[in-house]
Amino acid sequence: MAFLEVQNISKTYRSRQKDVQALDNVSFTMEEHEFCCLIGYSGCGKSTLLRIVDGLIQPTSGQLLIKGRTIDRPGFDRGMVFQHFNLLPWRTVLGNVEFGLENREMSRKDRQLRAMSYISMVGLDGFEHSYPSQLSGGMQQRVGLARALAIEPEILLMDEPLGALDAQTKESMQTEIMRIWSIEKRTVLFVTHDIEEAILLADRVFVMGQRPGRIVDIVDVDFPRPRQDDLRNSVEFVRMRARVSQTLKQSGVVEADS
Ligand SMILES: Nc1ncnc2c1ncn2[C@@H]1O[C@H](COP(=O)(O)OP(=O)(O)OP(=O)(O)O)[C@@H](O)[C@H]1O
Numbered sequence: 001m002a003f004l005e006v007q008n009i010s011k012t013y014r015s016r017q018k019d020v021q022a023l024d025n026v027s028f029t030m031e032e033h034e035f036c037c038l039i040g041y042s043g044c045g046k047s048t049l050l051r052i053v054d055g056l057i058q059p060t061s062g063q064l065l066i067k068g069r070t071i072d073r074p075g076f077d078r079g080m081v082f083q084h085f086n087l088l089p090w091r092t093v094l095g096n097v098e099f100g101l102e103n104r105e106m107s108r109k110d111r112q113l114r115a116m117s118y119i120s121m122v123g124l125d126g127f128e129h130s131y132p133s134q135l136s137g138g139m140q141q142r143v144g145l146a147r148a149l150a151i152e153p154e155i156l157l158m159d160e161p162l163g164a165l166d167a168q169t170k171e172s173m174q175t176e177i178m179r180i181w182s183i184e185k186r187t188v189l190f191v192t193h194d195i196e197e198a199i200l201l202a203d204r205v206f207v208m209g210q211r212p213g214r215i216v217d218i219v220d221v222d223f224p225r226p227r228q229d230d231l232r233n234s235v236e237f238v239r240m241r242a243r244v245s246q247t248l249k250q251s252g253v254v255e256a257d258s
């Protein structure tokens, strides 16, 4: 049995003006501890799929199983990292990381210890009493990551977590994410529209075509770990990048013509 099973998921957003079919019959499975990236153009339905896996919204049809259990609402087994950080501005770093633990049966001290250990893991030692507005974008996203990790989810869902960062910060965060993942080995479903990022991070890349969103290719990435940044220059990496790029372009033709 696979860890995550996404079976024939379709999603149509209905409104009085018009219906938008965001996903069309999306199916894939993930093994435990696997790091998979979901890549696709803007509007192809990546966030929709992630929100369905998180249980925040319901698919129109199809089903989702984690370890054989049907998923239809959010749960502590899943943690989400959002593109725009979604931090609470009136809370400190510590307060933000503790947030997801507050409705747990946990003493205040344990909650604080747990939060501090993840703050340290993401490299924010010494900033626990700072407010989000006092931090750079990269640091704020580390807080978002610590908050999701602190609930110790079985699967971490990351929606373009590095999309809002500059190129330099983004590269150092990619290295950080690989380092943290090598310690924690959570199952990760990571959304991006950056082809190099997807290949650098993932065990497998799911390529999504648009619109409505569907999986058009699955690329196995078997570079050994730990992976270094200069992997980007290797022949095999460049070849893989070309393959994904080609598939994405072809999958966009339908919309460009319509
Ligand atoms: N709440 C909503 N109501 C109606 N339509 C929606 C809603 N959310 C998303 N959509 C539509 O569904 C499609 C997929 O949107 P989604 O946000 O999943 O795309 P995405 O791949 O995450 O895009 P991006 O890369 O820009 O974040 C789009 O056409 C969008 O307009």
Ligand SMILES: [Mg+2]
Pocket: 046, 047, 048, 159
């Ligand atoms: Mg999105």
